[in-house]
Amino acid sequence: MLYIVGIGPGNKEYFTEQAESVLNSVDSIVCYKGYEKFIKRFNKPIYTSGMKKEIDRVDYALKEAKNKNIALVSSGDATIYGMASLSYELNNKNNYNVDIEVISGLTSASLCSAILGAPLNHDFAVISLSDLLTPLDIILKRVNSLLMGDFVIAIYNPLSKSRKEPFLKCFEIIQNHSKQNNLNLVVGIVKNAGRDNEEYKMTTINDLMDNLEEYMKYIDMNTTIIVGSSNTKIINNKMITPRGYLNKYLK
Amino acid sequence: MLYIVGIGPGNKEYFTEQAESVLNSVDSIVCYKGYEKFIKRFNKPIYTSGMKKEIDRVDYALKEAKNKNIALVSSGDATIYGMASLSYELNNKNNYNVDIEVISGLTSASLCSAILGAPLNHDFAVISLSDLLTPLDIILKRVNSLLMGDFVIAIYNPLSKSRKEPFLKCFEIIQNHSKQNNLNLVVGIVKNAGRDNEEYKMTTINDLMDNLEEYMKYIDMNTTIIVGSSNTKIINNKMITPRGYLNKYLK
Numbered sequence: 001m002l003y004i005v006g007i008g009p010g011n012k013e014y015f016t017e018q019a020e021s022v023l024n025s026v027d028s029i030v031c032y033k034g035y036e037k038f039i040k041r042f043n044k045p046i047y048t049s050g051m052k053k054e055i056d057r058v059d060y061a062l063k064e065a066k067n068k069n070i071a072l073v074s075s076g077d078a079t080i081y082g083m084a085s086l087s088y089e090l091n092n093k094n095n096y097n098v099d100i101e102v103i104s105g106l107t108s109a110s111l112c113s114a115i116l117g118a119p120l121n122h123d124f125a126v127i128s129l130s131d132l133l134t135p136l137d138i139i140l141k142r143v144n145s146l147l148m149g150d151f152v153i154a155i156y157n158p159l160s161k162s163r164k165e166p167f168l169k170c171f172e173i174i175q176n177h178s179k180q181n182n183l184n185l186v187v188g189i190v191k192n193a194g195r196d197n198e199e200y201k202m203t204t205i206n207d208l209m210d211n212l213e214e215y216m217k218y219i220d221m222n223t224t225i226i227v228g229s230s231n232t233k234i235i236n237n238k239m240i241t242p243r244g245y246l247n248k249y250l251k
Numbered sequence: 252m253l254y255i256v257g258i259g260p261g262n263k264e265y266f267t268e269q270a271e272s273v274l275n276s277v278d279s280i281v282c283y284k285g286y287e288k289f290i291k292r293f294n295k296p297i298y299t300s301g302m303k304k305e306i307d308r309v310d311y312a313l314k315e316a317k318n319k320n321i322a323l324v325s326s327g328d329a330t331i332y333g334m335a336s337l338s339y340e341l342n343n344k345n346n347y348n349v350d351i352e353v354i355s356g357l358t359s360a361s362l363c364s365a366i367l368g369a370p371l372n373h374d375f376a377v378i379s380l381s382d383l384l385t386p387l388d389i390i391l392k393r394v395n396s397l398l399m400g401d402f403v404i405a406i407y408n409p410l411s412k413s414r415k416e417p418f419l420k421c422f423e424i425i426q427n428h429s430k431q432n433n434l435n436l437v438v439g440i441v442k443n444a445g446r447d448n449e450e451y452k453m454t455t456i457n458d459l460m461d462n463l464e465e466y467m468k469y470i471d472m473n474t475t476i477i478v479g480s481s482n483t484k485i486i487n488n489k490m491i492t493p494r495g496y497l498n499k500y501l502k
Contacts, residue, residue: 018265049347079371081494082369085493086493088486089495100489104265106355106356106359107361109330113335118335119337120377122385123328123378128374133496142400145396155280235340240340242442243336244331245306245340
């Protein structure tokens with residue numbers, strides 16, 4: 001049996017009771033090497049591998065899971081840019097016939113929303129800017145369509161040292177949209193959400209673009225960016241997207 | 252101090268350790284009356300009120316929080332269609348100057364994704380079809396823009412006994428888009444996710460529209476619907492949106 005377990009940001013306080021209980025029950029745990037520190041406390045045999053070894057790791061976990069109970073650990077939620085879909089695909093492709101159960105975890109968008117205030121409190125989208133597996137033209141088309149729909153946008157994997165173009169093009173599109181509609185969209189930037197070195201900045205699209213180099217030094221692969229909709233505002237230093245109660249009932 | 256606490260679907264196994272610890276520490280708990288059963292076990296004084304009493308409830312919690320530690324409980328995540336933004340807004344409007352901290356919880360989209368397979372494993376959006384606080388034309392414009400961007404769509408509050416029009420119009424738009432692109436989008440329907448009476452159906456947009464009356468009897472306000480993108484498929488009875496590893500590395 002393979003349990004695919006989301007552990008949120010990794011610190012114990014964000015584990016669900018279900019994740020805690022499953023990780024205590026399994027025979028061994030498989031994860032990305034960077035997450036070993038979060039699951040050591042379960043005192044189980046651990047198999048790790050590095051970045052871009054996702055297929056190897058999942059394949060190993062599936063093979064082991066044929067006659068043992070294995071937990072494949074993802075940070076955040078395993079079905080949100082995590083290892084869940086790849087596990088189902090490989091299980092099918094290689095005819096392993098392993099039973100799979102996904103244990104949900106807190107995804108970064110939830111945590112960042114709480115850290116910034118409540119920017120996700122109305123319709124929103126989650127998009128990754130990594131063009132490693134998705135062509136850049138599709139990413140940019142998606143960003144455009146979200147702006148047309150005036151969604152709040154949670155951006156995962158915004159920028160890495162070797163991958164700057166998607167970020168630059170995406171934020172140029174956002175600023176153009178913002179200007180054309182006489183807006184200055186609120187932008188929240190959260191680093192290491194839910195981890196010991198968590199920090200954040202709150203700004204606007206114009207300020208971000210005016211100080212682009214400085215912000216690009218700040219933002220990394222452990223950063224999630226939330227771009228507000230036209231309704232998102234800053235209230236007492238918190239980034240808030242109203243649900244609409246006050247407008248409707250207390251005008 | 253006001254803690255705004257997301258408890259996921261409510262069953263103990265989905266609480267984070269942080270939510271558990273905060274609810275054990277506060278002086279009293281405020282929540283929608285339907286959720287009282289989920290927080291009784293903390294043995295705290297509880298204040299509840301009903302549907303459409305959101306402003307009263309939040310205002311009561313804020314006033315109490317001036318000199319006590321209060322937890323305002325939302326199901327799911329408090330910043331995702333929950334009470335967080337309203338709390339910040341009322342705190343500011345009424346000059347309560349209460350300190351507020353949001354404790355993240357599992358939102359329905361995460362749970363439903365795990366129940367169905369891994370449909371949210373690529374870019375997705377979350378949208379509510381309730382036109383109580385959002386005009387229907389904005390909702391439909393948003394659905395249209397998501398289809399243009401080929402997003403996976405998680406739909407909250409799809410249908411109630413007195414509110415059928417947004418559902419009908421939204422799914423008509425989805426079917427038209429699907430047909431125009433020679434697709435038959437996969438649709439997952441989850442009722443009471445993470446609760447004792449959890450159940451789900453997996454179908455396609457064409458089957459849903461062909462059997463509309465039957466599905467509309469099934470779907471209610473405790474249902475979340477996930478509409479796949481053009482890449483979403485069913486593998487061994489699971490709804491999967493590939494992240495793209497296999498296409499890239501094992502073609």
